[in-house]
Amino acid sequence: MTRTRGLLTAIPMLMLLGACAQPGAAGSAGEPSSGDPVTESARAGTDADAVVLRVQYRGGFVPPQFLAGRLPLVSVYADGRVITEGPTTLIYPGPALPNLQVARITPEEVTQLAAEAGEAGVKTGADFGQPNVADIPSTLVTVVTGYGKQSVDVVALNEAQPDDSSLTAANQAARKKLKTFVDKLAGLGADSQPYAAEEVAAIARPWTEPGDDLGGKPVTWPGPQLPGEALNSDAGVNCLAVTGAEKDAVLAAAAKANQQTPWESAGKQWSVTFRPLLPDESGCESLRSAE
Template sequence: MTRLRGTLMAAAVPLFLLAACAQPGTTSAGSPASRESASSYPQGGDETQDGDKLVARVESVGGFVPPDRTVGTLPAISVYADGRVITQGPTPAIYPGPALPNLQVVTLSPDQVQQLLKEATEAGVRSGADFGRPNVADAPTTRVTVTTAQGTQSVAVEALNEAQVNDPMLTDAQKTARKNLAAFVDKLSDLPAAAEPSASAPYDAESLAVLARPYIKQQGDDQPAQTEMAWPGPALPGDYLNPAFKIGCVVVSGAEADKVLAAAKKANQMTPWTAGGEKYLITFRPLLPDEKGCAQFKGNR
């Protein structure tokens, strides 16, 4: 299947785990060697799992954001059985931003993946763990999921970074648990990149989800009018994910995706797309290795 190559900006990935990514013997992201070695990675004790199996993920959900604006949000970090780590790279500080997200991928060794899971367990990533509910309104929830020998473990922590140290709604045990988890997430996402720049590469998605909603110019928007573009892909809006929000979804791949990407590279996040006499605002969402279509966008992400 044709991959979506050359569409995402190259950049270093801020992960503490990548310090040894460029060691001799480390395979490049998505290479045949890395996929063939997938069975050596920890997958809940089942060595038959393939390299696209999710090992760990950090994502933000909810918060003071309209639900229709969070559909298709990318996870901050996704780690897979073959060692691939996919993150969101830096984007230009401009408005509107590029239409295509900047996803980057590096590959960890089996030992690094094992260490990641060990540290996740030590940080309290265990289903049912008590992190309390702080006295903070409208803050996002941080969800951390890992796959261990005991199965999938997941925690969802409200206001992980927004809660005050002396929040009266939290017990001492809950404060300690939150501190440990926050430190683990920080190590994954906030520290400067330690890998060689050549260790990071654009993520080559095999398929691209197109999330389309009716185009409505925002009141009070004093930005210059955006240039309309003719939609080159399949019929829009596709299947509605949520009829109340009028957000449709179609998936493109292969030669069809090539045409869509060629047009998207000339667009931005606020470009009006015209199709069938209608006008749409489109979010381009590369599908991650564990994602198979539009169905996952009907959930809470």
């Protein structure tokens, strides 16, 4: 399957989003007052690959290569594509390739979801409190409308306890409302099919013996020479992006591998995390700011 473009022009739809979205409280960063016009510069973009809604994890106590390869939980695009990560087989080591799925909703549903995001509390500067937890990822929810971008970054949205004394009743209520909305977005991928990426990033680091002998025999790397460009020099994490026939060869080999498979390239062995790039991403540079 290839990406489909042009199901609608994004400018008219985003004008409608601007009309439906509810601006936040006056004075919050990035939020216009109700009297501000919806200007061309405030719109998300002019093509089907514009992201209207995204939910993703940030931070947490995880290794650098996992941060670079982490996929958003949900991405909703201007043309109605909804990309999520589907279920995987509960085996160890897991498959080398993530199970990315794409579903479709109507432009009207995209507009409605953008409006619901504001009602669920996705307004820059909203207060969700700071729970008494450590090393837990935060959930970043972003919506783009004719009013511009609004986002909230909520620590331990799913893990915080109802009796956490660090959270007020208002914090708990706001968290519950946002979680309900995030769960709704996650459910949009129920009627989906595999997502075929046009570009795949191979996030490489020197291979080390995991000690469980589950990686199997080394496999000859079928793409351009690893490890590619540096993403995190201190952690030894590199990235190589492939397209076209090179991408097809890499995906065919990865489909037979697992997360512990050692890959041989230029006389060395590498561990590789495969990260299909999403419609709004291009090249390893898209992953450089991952956190």
